[in-house]
Amino acid sequence: MDDVRPIRAKTGTNQEGASAHNRRVIMDALRVNRSLSRADLARATRLTKQTVSNIVEELEGDGLVVSLDAVRRGRGQPSTPYRLVAEGAFAIGLHIDRYLTRAVAVDLLGNVLVRAETSLSLGSPALGVKAILDLIEGVRRDLGTLHRQSEKRLVGLGVAMPGPFGLEAKDDDPWMMAAWQNFPLLETLAAGTGLEVGLQNDAAASATAERMVGAAHGLDHAVCLYLGYGIGAGLILNGELYSGSTGNAGEIGMVLSPPSSEQGERRPLEHRASLASLYQHMGMNAADPDLYQALAAASQNRDPMLMSWIGSAATDLRWSVQLIETIFDPESVILCGTAPEPLARLLIEAMHPLLPSIAEHRDRRAPRLQLGMSDPWASALGAAAEPISRTFDPRFSAILKTRDSA
Incomplete structure (x- = not known):
């Protein structure tokens, strides 16, 4: 048998x-x-x-x-x-951040085949989109050199950028990419590339990457706590990415601190525990091209100023994990994002012991908190995974369709 x-x-x-x-x-x-x-x-x-x-x-x-x-x-x-078959399909992913954009081409299994980046003007999407289209064209050309049939099997372009989407934002708000939010980005990219284009926030993109090839692979219920310029949460519920009614589900960085006589005004979580708050704490320039390497070195050397920020941020993030576990009951919370890995590991270490939670049950298969992808390219990978997911992953709404419409 x-x-x-x-x-x-x-x-x-x-x-x-x-x-x-x-x-x-x-x-x-x-x-x-x-x-x-x-x-x-x-x-x-x-x-x-x-x-x-x-x-x-x-x-x-x-x-x-x-x-x-x-x-x-x-x-x-x-x-x-x-x-x-890895070569059965290809997709391109684009991560638009505040000062640069990254593009990758992946195959059906999520293997990164080509990657490239270019600088970006934060307040000028009309100029920036031209640089983005040139970047995409170069990635497609390089992909075609590797796989001559890639254009016939290119299923789409995925775009990730900071949210939230659809809110009124002042042009000078450093936490919002207001000019890019108001620009007809998807229509411009679709017209310029001839591809179907999808948009998600960078936390959701990272969750897509984790589900495809990372720590959430094989998990039906996971929340990816995204640490970037801001903070977000990518929600994998019942095996599918949950985006909410306006695509803004998981914007945990906007959760306000509880009122306190010591704190004064209530401040959003991302103002206290994001990479942007770290840059401010250490007097760093977010547009510095060597910022990632500088943070990695400071983390490896346990720079005292950085460690003081970690102590404070870990307290907020520990509370965030307990909140996520209480609301969503995930199999695991995965810390991911664009922070250098040494920095992310220091945060994980400082967040323990975790707060008591309903997640403390005996039959756990995955750790309550684990490290996922901590890489500036992770959101671009997740953006590329989105067209593949859209094309090939189960969608239970398909059961309701007729044979003709399916």
Whole structure:
């Protein structure tokens, strides 16, 4: 009898008209488990063996799935595992930050194939968007050099930038990219590239990256606490990214401190515990091109001024983790963002011990708090993962569609 091993997968449906959902479920199961046989897929997704066979053959024909050498488990017949084809699809991701923008090209598995960056004028999107289009063109050209069929398999452009979106902001507000928020960015990029363009805030983009290739891979419930110029939270709920009614879900950096006679006015969390607050504390210029290296060095040397900020920021972030756990009950909270890794590790260390929480149960599989991607390119990777997720990941709304619309 074949060994039965645990497989992580979402459930498919054998109802009429659900082929789009089932196709995405099969691809998601292969992404999470690396490789599975048709029998494994049928058992995990609760689809019929015939449905699985039909979908696998269709995916093979589309160049998205490939069979591997047959393997024997136990006394049964050999089974043929299948895996996703990395070159089956490509996407481009763009992270627009205050003083520069980064672009990456990835394959279906999230491998970064090309990356490039350029400086950006914070208050001049009309000029900045031209530099961005040139950057994207260069990345596409380099990708085409690596894979001649990449243009035919390019599924879209994902854009990440600081939120929140749709709020009134003063032009001189240092916490908001007001000029860029009011610029018709998506329409301009779509017209200039000919690609379908999607937008998410940088915290959501980092959560997408963590789900695809990082610490949230295989988790259905996780919150990514994003530490960048500001602070945000990317929410992975029931295996899908939750963005809220206006795309602003997870803007935890705007949560106000409780009133206190010592604090005076109530201040948003990101004014106290973000990288921008660290820059102010240490007298650093956020536009300095060597800022990342300077922060990494200060962290490795445990600079006294930096350590004093960490002590204060860790108190706020510890409270944030307890708040996140109480509201969302995630399997894990993942600290990620654009901070240098040595700095992020110091913060994780200072945040322990964590506050008592409903997350303290005995059957935990993942740590309450863990370090994710701490890399200035993480949001660009997550932005690139968004078109792939939009194209291939399960969307349960697909069950409600007819066969024609699916």
